[in-house]
Amino acid sequence: MSISYGRKLSRNKKNFDSIELKKSPFFFNQLNFKELKTRLQGSSDLVNLEVGFGTGDNVIFQSEERKKEIFLACDPFLSGNVKLMKKIVFRSTRNVYFTNLDFTSLFELIKDLIFNEIYILFPDPWPKKKHNKRRLVNCEFIKKLELITSDNSKVFVITDDKDYSDQINKCFLDRKFFKLFELKQRKINFSKLNIFPTKYYNKALTEKNEINFFIYKK
Numbered sequence: 511m512s513i514s515y516g517r518k519l520s521r522n523k524k525n526f527d528s529i530e531l532k533k534s535p536f537f538f539n540q541l542n543f544k545e546l547k548t549r550l551q552g553s554s555d556l557v558n559l560e561v562g563f564g565t566g567d568n569v570i571f572q573s574e575e576r577k578k579e580i581f582l583a584c585d586p587f588l589s590g591n592v593k594l595m596k597k598i599v600f601r602s603t604r605n606v607y608f609t610n611l612d613f614t615s616l617f618e619l620i621k622d623l624i625f626n627e628i629y630i631l632f633p634d635p636w637p638k639k640k641h642n643k644r645r646l647v648n649c650e651f652i653k654k655l656e657l658i659t660s661d662n663s664k665v666f667v668i669t670d671d672k673d674y675s676d677q678i679n680k681c682f683l684d685r686k687f688f689k690l691f692e693l694k695q696r697k698i699n700f701s702k703l704n705i706f707p708t709k710y711y712n713k714a715l716t717e718k719n720e721i722n723f724f725i726y727k728k
């Protein structure tokens with residue numbers, strides 16, 4: 511089943527946003543990734559990835575903490591891409607590259623790269639049983655992560671959905687490639703963990719949901 515992103519935007523707004531995004535030197539898709547990839551492969555800088563960046567706050571925060579590293583970020587949500595583009599301009603960010611490709615499409619471009627840290631913050635939980643198969647983090651997804659990580663890589667996954675949390679941890683541990691390096695629950699203080707308190711983190715706090723924060727390593 512195909513999932514439609516940004517349904518509520520009018521066609522004119524979508525066209526306008528797409529044209530604006532293509533003007534940004536930090537926006538990429540299948541058409542212009544080759545040049546960026548050549549640069550990444552020829553550089554010794556650490557490269558990180560955020561999947562489902564939302565409005566881009568965490569990737570901007572990380573990029574400012576680690577200015578010598580490079581950050582790639584994907585989210586098919588068009589309005590979120592425009593928000594991130596504006597943050598990049600406003601803060602004169604130089605080390606964040608972003609795309610509106612979904613992870614599966616992005617993976618085809620990056621499958622021979624290695625990422626140092628991978629962030630997946632509050633992936634859509636799709637709580638109805640019949641929609642569970644739409645969840646981003648599943649065993650197929652983890653197989654893909656195995657190909658783009660090394661012994662030193664870390665994968666951060668955060669969710670406030672109990673059922674999704676169990677599925678995520680089971681899939682990671684069943685695959686036996688990654689080990690659970692750290693698990694933090696309940697009173698998570700994001701600032702101490704060096705993660706930006708994103709929109710969905712604040713929503714989880716308001717709703718008093720238990721948050722599970724998994725860190726996986728090989």
Ligand SMILES: C[S@@+](CC[C@H](N)C(=O)[O-])C[C@H]1O[C@@H](n2cnc3c(N)ncnc32)[C@H](O)[C@@H]1O
Nearest residue numbers: 562563564585587612613631632634708709710
């Ligand atoms: C619940 S929001 C969380 C956003 C942000 N990480 C936060 O913590 O506020 C989930 C995000 O994942 C994005 N998303 C959904 N499917 C995706 C996919 N296949 N690849 C990349 N991002 C995806 C959605 O567009 C949405 O912005």
